[in-house]
Amino acid sequence: MPLFLLLGTLFAVLIAGILLYLLTPRRYQSADSVAQSYDEWTDDGILEFYWGDHIHLGHYGSPPQRKDFRVAKSDFVHEMVRWGGLDQLPAGTTVLDVGCGIGGSSRILAKDYGFAVTGITISPQQVKRAQELTPEDLNAQFQVDDAMAMSFPDASFDVVWSIEAGPHMPDKAIFAQELIRVLKPGGILVVADWNQRDDRQKPLNFWERLVMKQLLDQWSHPAFASIEGFAELLAATGLATGEVKTDDWTQETLPSWLDSIWQGIIRPDGLIKFGWFGFLKSLREVPTLLLMRLAFGTGLCRFGMFRAVRAEVRSLSTTAAIKC
Known part of the structure; x- marks a missing residue:
């Protein structure tokens, strides 16, 4: 193929990808719109091909060091376990993974720590794929459930675990x-x-509001909370004992955004596997990934960590005695 024809083809594909990005936003409408987005991402297999079974960012150390994209994602789970003190818990500890995706983190929690894990997601296709990827002898199960109105009774689990699900929730409280x-x-x-x-x-300026609008509209997010604001909401439930612990892992996770784009370059077999349609769908996500890198790199966005402990529940007899 002559060089000018190749360049012309690449330019046309680039324009098509940008138009696809601008003309097909995935604005949040309801839980159904979130489920539909994840069903589509799971069905076509593109996200899993490039991101693996961990649909979340990676942990690159502090200070960040160069490492394989998928290794960083697995490392993130272990770092989160240690940060939360979960590595001190015994095998058999019951864990609820809220927003489990296709079960990557759930499987690590079950396999490496011996936890009994239940993963929930709003996406039926993610549940189906998580079940397909999970060995029968692994103590991890998956079901469709809405994190805004979970089907479980009060006080059901020893641990509740969630990675990057909050932006999809319309009411953070x-x-x-x-x-x-x-x-x-x-x-x-x-x-x-x-x-x-x-x-x-520090209120957002005009350009920051534009960036945030794109980050919300493109990936079915109704809103982002702040680290301070969500910690306050956890405390305001009246169900947490002591102080809600927070941390900022922005620097540790920051390389993930460009690494996710780099996967499309170093793995050209994706073009063979998914064809030009798949390439266009992947190209469509690049502007959002770049905006994410911009937002997290400039302080507009932050990667927040939260840890809280459920307060002891007073017995009925104690409550009655207080009322008397």
Whole structure:
């Protein structure tokens, strides 16, 4: 193929990808729109091909070091376990993985730590794929459930775990309430999430609002909470004991955004596997990934970590005595 024809073809594909990005936003409408987006991503297999079975960012160390994209994702799970103190818990500990995706983190928690894991997602196709990828002898099960109104009774789990699910939740206060509600007394909540800068302290300017609008519209996000704001919501449930612990892992996870784009370059077999249509769908996500890198790199967004412990529940006899 002559060089000018090759360049012309690449330019046409680039324009098509940009038009696809601009003309087909995935704005949040309801839980159904989130489920539909993840069903589509799971069905075509493109996200799994490039990102593996961990549909979340990687941990590159502090300070960040060069490492394989998928290894960084696996490392993230182990770092989160240690940060939350979950490595001190015995085998058989019951864990709820809220927003489990196709089960990558759930399988590590079950295999490497001996936990009994239940993963939930709003996407039926993700549940189906998670079940396909999970060996029968692994203590991990998956089901469709809504994190805003979970089907589990109060005090059901020793640990509640969630990675990057919060931006899909339309009411962060209800989300916080549900996460702690299903914890047993003394149980541990560990959450990792994409967060916006606290705009109560420093309001967003015109350009920052434009960037945030794209980050919301393109990936079915109703809103991002701030680290400070979500910690306050967890405390406001009245179900957490002591202080809600927070941390900022922005620098540790920052290389993930460009690494995710780099996967499309170093793995050209994806073009053979998914064809030009798949290439266009992948190209469509590049502007959002670059905007994410910009937002997290400039402080507009932050990667927040949260840990809370469920308060002991007073017995009925104690409550009655207080009332008397």
